[in-house]
Amino acid sequence: MYVKSVLNAREKPAMGLSEAFLPLFTYLSHEDFKTIVVPSSVKMLKRNPELVLESVGILLKSVNLDLSKYATEILPVVLLQARHVDEGRRLEALAIVGCLSRKSSNPDALEAMFNAVKLVIGGSEGRLAFPYQRVGMINALQELANVPDGKYLNSLSPTICSFLLSCYKDDGNEDVKLASLSAIASWGARCPDAIQPDVISFIGSGLKEKEGLRRGHLRCLRVMCENADAVVRISSLLVPLVQLVKTGFTKAAQRLDGIYALLCVSKIAAVDIKADDTLSKEKIWSLICQSEPSVVPIAMASKLAVEDCLACVDLLEVLLVDHPHRVLESISIKSLLQFVIYLLCHPSWDIRRVAYDSTKKIIAAAPQLSETILLEFSNYLSVTGEKVFLLKTSDAESTLDAQIPFLPSVEVLVKALIVISSAVLAATPSACVQLLFCSHHPFLVGTAKRNAVWRRLQKCLQTLGFDIIGLISADVGNICKGLLGPMGLMSANHLEQEAAIYSLSTLMSITPRDTYTEFEKHLNNLPDRYAHDTLSKIDIQIFHTPKGMLSSEQGVYIAESVAATNTKQAKGRFRLYDNDDDTDHVNSNHSVRREHASVGKKDMGKSTKKADKGKTAKEEAREMQLREEACIREKVVEIQKNLLLIGINLAMVKFVDPLLRSPIVSDVAYGTMVKLSRCTAAPLCNWALDIATALRLIVTGRS
Numbered sequence: 088m089y090v091k092s093v094l095n096a097r098e099k100p101a102m103g104l105s106e107a108f109l110p111l112f113t114y115l116s117h118e119d120f121k122t123i124v125v126p127s128s129v130k131m132l133k134r135n136p137e138l139v140l141e142s143v144g145i146l147l148k149s150v151n152l153d154l155s156k157y158a159t160e161i162l163p164v165v166l167l168q169a170r171h172v173d174e175g176r177r178l179e180a181l182a183i184v185g186c187l188s189r190k191s192s193n194p195d196a197l198e199a200m201f202n203a204v205k206l207v208i209g210g211s212e213g214r215l216a217f218p219y220q221r222v223g224m225i226n227a228l229q230e231l232a233n234v235p236d237g238k239y240l241n242s243l244s245p246t247i248c249s250f251l252l253s254c255y256k257d258d259g260n261e262d263v264k265l266a267s268l269s270a271i272a273s274w275g276a277r278c279p280d281a282i283q284p285d286v287i288s289f290i291g292s293g294l295k296e297k298e299g300l301r302r303g304h305l306r307c308l309r310v311m312c313e314n315a316d317a318v319v320r321i322s323s324l325l326v327p328l329v330q331l332v333k334t335g336f337t338k339a340a341q342r343l344d345g346i347y348a349l350l351c352v353s354k355i356a357a358v359d360i361k362a363d364d365t366l367s368k369e370k371i372w373s374l375i376c377q378s379e380p381s382v383v384p385i386a387m388a389s390k391l392a393v394e395d396c397l398a399c400v401d402l403l404e405v406l407l408v409d410h411p412h413r414v415l416e417s418i419s420i421k422s423l424l425q426f427v428i429y430l431l432c433h434p435s436w437d438i439r440r441v442a443y444d445s446t447k448k449i450i451a452a453a454p455q456l457s458e459t460i461l462l463e464f465s466n467y468l469s470v471t472g473e474k475v476f477l478l479k480t481s482d483a484e485s486t487l488d489a490q491i492p493f494l495p496s497v498e499v500l501v502k503a504l505i506v507i508s509s510a511v512l513a514a515t516p517s518a519c520v521q522l523l524f525c526s527h528h529p530f531l532v533g534t535a536k537r538n539a540v541w542r543r544l545q546k547c548l549q550t551l552g553f554d555i556i557g558l559i560s561a562d563v564g565n566i567c568k569g570l571l572g573p574m575g576l577m578s579a580n581h582l583e584q585e586a587a588i589y590s591l592s593t594l595m596s597i598t599p600r601d602t603y604t605e606f607e608k609h610l611n612n613l614p615d616r617y618a619h620d621t622l623s624k625i626d627i628q629i630f631h632t633p634k635g636m637l638s639s640e641q642g643v644y645i646a647e648s649v650a651a652t653n654t655k656q657a658k659g660r661f662r663l664y665d666n667d668d669d670t671d672h673v674n675s676n677h678s679v680r681r682e683h684a685s686v687g688k689k690d691m692g693k694s695t696k697k698a699d700k701g702k703t704a705k706e707e708a709r710e711m712q713l714r715e716e717a718c719i720r721e722k723v724v725e726i727q728k729n730l731l732l733i734g735i736n737l738a739m740v741k742f743v744d745p746l747l748r749s750p751i752v753s754d755v756a757y758g759t760m761v762k763l764s765r766c767t768a769a770p771l772c773n774w775a776l777d778i779a780t781a782l783r784l785i786v787t788g789r790s
Contacts, residue, residue: 381422
């Protein structure tokens with residue numbers, strides 16, 4: 088059925104059709120595979136390769152068989168597609184080559200596959216005239232590096248690398264050279280024995296090449312450094328690499344080269360004490376700090392290719408895991424952690440996936456960074472939320488800046504928070520307050536329930552073995568202190584205020600008694616509470632007086648000139664008021680008489696002052712009094728603002744009661760009481776307005 092419906096199909100079968108046979112593939116025997124599947128696959132790969140390449144790839148990936156017996160039969164027809172002009176076909180063919188090598192345990196099969204590719208490159212099936220053909224064959228050699236472990240690799244890998252070196256030297260095309268370097272890197276990382284002295288000498292010479300090839304050699308070294316045994320073999324390249332670091336961090340145009348070189352020398356210094364001393368003598372750490380606080384500027388990273396960005400992730404990991412004492416002394420930790428958060432929220436999944444693992448290693452190696460990274464993540468949420476708001480309300484196409492080159496989705500941010508939280512709790516269990524705060528941030532919550540993100544985070548942490556509820560219950564005092572402090576409820580940022588309010592609401596549901604006690608203690612010690620109780624009647628009167636008016640002037644009519652408000656003006660002798668801005672500059676005696684008429688009764692006996700003279704003593708005294716009352720008004724407004732945050736938005740009944748008789752927040756307190764009354768059990772919830780009104784009458788009646 089599979090051969091008829093998939094392999095012998097007249098049109099390209101859908102991926103879902105091939106995947107429907109996955110249960111069959113797992114139970115496929117060698118006999119059926121050899122007699123039925125392989126012949127049909129080879130026949131169709133020769134006849135209609137564009138139809139079955141994807142299906143054959145799924146088949147080989149899914150079977151639980153050793154493919155050593157079939158590799159030499161399948162590989163020749165696949166290599167035809169690996170050098171095809173269509174890139175899609177080349178990629179699918181290379182995936183099949185990788186699968187064949189991965190599932191071939193016989194050393195003879197690997198050597199046979201290498202010889203088959205080598206013959207094609209040598210011209211056994213015709214000259215490879217186009218660069219993409221040669222690149223395809225070299226990429227096939229790179230895929231062979233996926234073979235299982237075995238002693239045979241120690242002898243075969245140097246042979247393959249020597250052949251790749253000859254391909255590099257004999258070909259004048261840069262793309263072919265870069266493909267050769269990539270293949271050498273894969274084999275060097277797979278088997279350090281492949282890195283012979285001729286390879287080291289070759290890479291050392293390549294570091295002096297022009298930009299494109301020089302960077303190719305640096306990328307080759309970066310891949311090799313993934314194997315700790317390979318790092319020791321390339322340690323002889325320390326001197327030229329240090330020179331590249333110096334050049335890269337003094338010249339902006341070569342910064343990427345400097346990043347790759349710094350990654351390599353940092354890994355060498357982690358396993359070689361002499362190399363570490365060399366970096367100190369050359370003052371590499373201070374040079375990096377002076378050049379760029381974050382090592383890698385976010386504005387630069389946003390323009391890098393995925394491979395280069397992955398190198399930046401590796402660099403951060405090796406700096407903070409292997410050299411934390413050097414980094415903490417020399418480089419701005421805040422900038423580094425901002426870059427870590429940028430990588431955790433990167434649009435590319437490949438980068439985020441690697442950044443997740445690196446972040447866990449960084450926090451485990453440097454637990455003192457736990458609270459700082461959560462604080463920076465909280466700031467990132469607030470800044471991103473503000474950017475989103477500006478984009479929605481502004482007519483401009485984009486208001487993004489260098490620090491936030493793109494806006495991550497909420498799902499990406501939530502996953503980043505989960506990764507950070509799991510790493511932080513493992514290193515610093517006392518960081519619960521920041522976890523609670525970030526999970527209730529309005530930008531994350533959006534229009535969902537205020538505790539939706541928190542519930543998801545709690546579930547993930549419990550799956551990982553963290554008792555987050557127990558940690559919170561044991562530290563309610565410090566959590567309340569943090570949420571009610573300047574970084575939470577008292578913050579100037581409205582998003583952070585809302586996050587603190589949501590967090591306190593959740594905290595109240597987790598441990599109501601302790602939260603209630605801590606909040607009451609905080610409210611009783613609040614300076615604004617005492618300041619509110621000491622406000623005088625005059626202070627309240629000033630608070631209710633509009634700006635620009637004295638509290639003693641309320642209810643007293645003060646005449647004023649209305650000349651400036653006359654918008655419909657007559658012409659010539661019919662004009663009532665004078666206006667210097669009009670084109671008709673006619674001075675009328677009427678305006679003079681109106682100005683005289685606007686003077687109050689107490690000033691009727693006094694002579695009018697000319698406009699060019701200074702203010703009278705009475706006017707100066709009034710302005711001084713206005714300034715004094717403005718200061719009092721600002722003080723009362725600040726008290727009102729803080730009491731609203733503390734007593735109203737948190738909606739705790741006992742704390743709302745005394746505010747019902749407040750002359751500045753009583754109306755809002757009454758509204759909160761109505762909302763609270765609706766939370767009672769039925770049928771009392773239907774009488775919410777009556778209950779709130781009765782309580783207000785009782786409280787105000789006592790006073």
